[in-house]
Amino acid sequence: MEPLNLLWPLAGGLLIGTAAGLYLLCNGRIAGISGLTANLVGLSSGPRALAAGFLIALSVGAWLASLWLRTPTISISSSLPLLIGGGLLVGFGTRLGGGCTSGHGVCGMARLAPRSITATLIFMAVAIATVFVIRHLIGWGAA
Amino acid sequence: MRQLLVAILAGLLFGAGLAISDMINPARVLAFLDVSGQWDPSLALVMGGALIPSAIAYLIRRKMGAPVCEARFHVPTRNDIDRPLVLGAVLFGIGWGLVGLCPGPAIAGLISLQWESGVFVLAMLAGMTAHRLRMHSADPASR
Numbered sequence: 001m002e003p004l005n006l007l008w009p010l011a012g013g014l015l016i017g018t019a020a021g022l023y024l025l026c027n028g029r030i031a032g033i034s035g036l037t038a039n040l041v042g043l044s045s046g047p048r049a050l051a052a053g054f055l056i057a058l059s060v061g062a063w064l065a066s067l068w069l070r071t072p073t074i075s076i077s078s079s080l081p082l083l084i085g086g087g088l089l090v091g092f093g094t095r096l097g098g099g100c101t102s103g104h105g106v107c108g109m110a111r112l113a114p115r116s117i118t119a120t121l122i123f124m125a126v127a128i129a130t131v132f133v134i135r136h137l138i139g140w141g142a143a
Numbered sequence: 144m145r146q147l148l149v150a151i152l153a154g155l156l157f158g159a160g161l162a163i164s165d166m167i168n169p170a171r172v173l174a175f176l177d178v179s180g181q182w183d184p185s186l187a188l189v190m191g192g193a194l195i196p197s198a199i200a201y202l203i204r205r206k207m208g209a210p211v212c213e214a215r216f217h218v219p220t221r222n223d224i225d226r227p228l229v230l231g232a233v234l235f236g237i238g239w240g241l242v243g244l245c246p247g248p249a250i251a252g253l254i255s256l257q258w259e260s261g262v263f264v265l266a267m268l269a270g271m272t273a274h275r276l277r278m279h280s281a282d283p284a285s286r
Contacts, residue, residue, distance in 0.1 A: 001174065033250065037271065046217075056154065085266075088238070089234050091268060093234030
């Protein structure tokens with residue numbers, strides 16, 4: 001994986017934060033992807049049409065950006081059991097904890113919400129520990 | 144209708160941000176989480192970049208009685224740290240650390256048409272459903 005000109009992550013972050021800010025000030029809602037996903041598939045009671053609009057546009061936006069701005073390589077090297085286990089944990093955990101990197105991270109931390117700061121610190125630390133165990137203790141190695 | 148257009152615009156920006164920042168690429172995310180390996184700082188810049196406009200939006204919100212296109216704000220008001228928050232964050236952190244995907248990049252990554260993306264997203268939806276079922280069986284009156 002080649003090093004990335006850091007202007008890309010910075011610019012991408014500004015776009016993500018702007019999207020969240022727009023969604024808040026216009027629609028009055030948290031741009032939390034786990035919550036929007038739950039709304040879309042009827043697991044939660046938020047407005048389904050808005051969730052559909054947001055999430056479909058999310059994929060379209062990623063696709064257009066990859067055509068016109070920068071083409072990412074989406075490199076997934078996980079085995080099938082890890083994909084399934086990881087997916088189950090992300091799905092269950094985000095619903096149990098009430099958010100993910102966008103909902104708790106970008107939105108919650110921006111308003112200094114204690115629940116979000118706590119959640120973000122925990123999932124960051126746990127994710128770092130998980131990668132350490134997988135890559136450096138068990139030794140399944142990087143992509 | 145205006146709310147739907149806002150949702151679409153926000154989704155487009157968010158998805159574009161995920162693509163150009165390479166957060167859509169699990170290898171890049173895992174490289175950030177791999178603090179003792181070949182460390183990549185991109186995710187920190189994405190989060191930092193995102194928090195700037197997001198924080199500005201939340202500051203602006205304090206001066207507003209209502210959002211532009213909606214009757215009222217729908218922002219969480221709880222401040223207590225409870226067990227579901229902590230446990231949810233732990234489980235999410237493990238899942239995220241196993242694969243390098245969280246909900247936003249998982250959905251955006253579907254554009255690459257790789258089977259791995261599809262499996263992860265399906266597993267994520269299953270995990271979300273499992274949480275909903277568990278909640279409902281614990282309290283049948285829950286919505």
